[in-house]
Amino acid sequence: MGTSLDSVCVLSKLIQLDIEISAVFTRLSKPSGRGMKVNNSPIKDYVDNTNIDLFQYNSLINNKEAYRKLKNISPDLIIVADFGLIIPIEILRLPPLGCLNIHPSLLPKYRGPSPVPFALLNEKKFTGVTIMLMDEGLDTGPIVTQKNVEFLCQENAGSLTQRLFQLGASLISDILFSWENGQIKAIPQNECNATYTNKLSKEDGRIDWSHSAIEINKKILAYTPWPGAFTYWKGKRIKIIEAELCHTSSRGNYSNGFVFQLDNKLHVMTGEGSLILNKIQLEGKKIILVKEFIQGYNDFTHAKLG
The missing domain is CATH 3.10.25.10 (Formyl transferase, C-terminal domain)
Structure with a gap:
């Protein structure tokens, strides 16, 4: 599940590893700009050139069609990377291996929609990326793995976000076999250290x-x-x-x-x-x-x- 160019990075990495991708779920393309032209999401453009099934939705909340399709697909694992939609608990419970999310911060710091800008504003030397087992909360699920990433000189949020998702894709590929075989246990986040970000205007x-x-x-x-x-x-x-x-x-x-x-x-x-x-x-x-x-x-x- 993903939408942006950063999601494409993750998907392409999984394809390179010959991991079977049953389907991709993304947000429905919306009209934008002065001409209100409908622009496809980067991941839709990418998937359209593959044999992978693609499904687009405005919302997954109370969406019986999306739930039914996912249940029929019966995935072992769902991987989420910059999806942009809330995933309801009934979908999170579908795959036996759960839903793993790539979050571009060192959770529990910088939960929410703007972790990279907030890290650049508030941290001096580094941030990181976390692979998290998703639960009902906002980036509150237990941590599967995470890694620190140092800021580069004059690096902006766009380039840093790209680096973090590239690393996240590598981390996902590194832990998939061990996760599937129960060799990794997710560790609960320390709520005392939790901080939140808000959507930027x-x-x-x-x-x-x-x-x-x-x-x-x-x-x-x-x-x-x-x-x-x-x-x-x-x-x-x-x-x-x-x-x-x-x-x-x-x-x-x-x-x-x-x-x-x-x-x-x-x-x-x-x-x-x-x-x-x-x-x-x-x-x-x-x-x-x-x-x-x-x-x-x-x-x-x-x-x-x-």
Whole structure:
């Protein structure tokens, strides 16, 4: 069960290992964008090029058809990777080996829908991935295995999520035989250490330039690609796609959010230190290097962002 490109990574790994895949369940494709075009999920596009049966649903709650199909398939094990739908207890109880979920955090920390952004915002050096035996709760099931993953320099949520699911796919393949033969026992999570994340909104990405450059840089990394870290200039939204910390003193007399040039780089003043802008995206435009952007908008230098 999965939907995203990260789910494709897991499925392709299982196929490479010659593991029999009876079927794939995914979310129903929805219209999106200005033209309200129906775009297939990455896993649907992938499965359409295989001989694997694919089933799409908006919800599994009280869904008799989905339950009946799963019961007829009679899977030994269900593997869940970035599915995006609640799986009811009657489905969780169907496979004799249970439902294993790949969760991109070191549970019980960062349960919920946004574990990678929250880890990037709050942790200094590492996060991890957990294989969990699913129960009725929100990421509360016992832990089958997990592994630490160190942050790479300037790694954003998109690339880190991809790495975590790639590792999760490897962990699943490593433990499948032992799990099937009862050689691994899942360990209950320590509820005292549990933390939760919430679903991000677009407004979460708005930058407050009174915060330190370190905090803002973390926010840019944590909220890329979604919802994106952004600010406003002349009433238009600008996404900060890529930035870096300035390691020299550059306070001057500049106010927070003021754009200035130093050593051939474009800086924005923050509450503590300055942030160097590398790539940005003006509302309605494509992502562009800052040095190219200021050729068309030379008044951006000495602008005030807010």
